[in-house]
Amino acid sequence: MEQTFIMIKPDGVQRGLVGEIISRFEKKGFTLAGLKFITVDRPFAEKHYEDLSAKPFFNGLVEYIISGPVVAMVWQGKNVVTTGRKIIGATNPAESAPGTIRGDFAIEIGRNVIHGSDAVESARKEIALWFPDGPVSWRSSLNPWIYE
Ligand code: UDP
Ligand code: MG
DSSP: OOEEEEEEOHHHHHTTOHHHHHHHHHHHTOEEEEEEEEOOOHHHHHHHTGGGTTSTTHHHHHHHHTSSOEEEEEEESTTHHHHHHHHHOOSSTTTSOBTBHHHHHOOSGGGOOEEEOSSHHHHHHHHHHHOTTOOOOOOOTTHHHHOO
């Protein structure tokens, strides 16, 4: 089953959105396969966002991610990478549809509450970085009620 890496950023944690965000993924029918609450250091944040290192917002982005604890998660399910991005909404909350996490809970691009992998391959890399021991392997007994 497909997996994606989802991170509630420090603003999402500070604003008390952890339960709400986990609930949205859970209620959709996706299953949790990894969860940890951690503060990451600068080299780790730079590694996570290494593809964006040439961008003008890179330093600010790294400062933002290391500014407080984050909730790092692996979610699992059919098409979870693409659907997870839809649940999250557009990068810039000004363009995120209402009903999406960023559309409902954020205003500015540099405080957009949540990260989600953008492709199956980047999900694989991000999960390996954040969960070096691998996600938890289990099967939800609800699966027959979610998948036909
Ligand atoms: N970001 C920013 N300014 C920009 C573009 C992106 O501060 O002009 C931040 C924003 O927090 C975004 C993160 O950098 O979520 C990673 O950018 P990416 O393009 O990968 O967007 P995402 O995949 O998070 O939607
Ligand atoms: Mg991205």
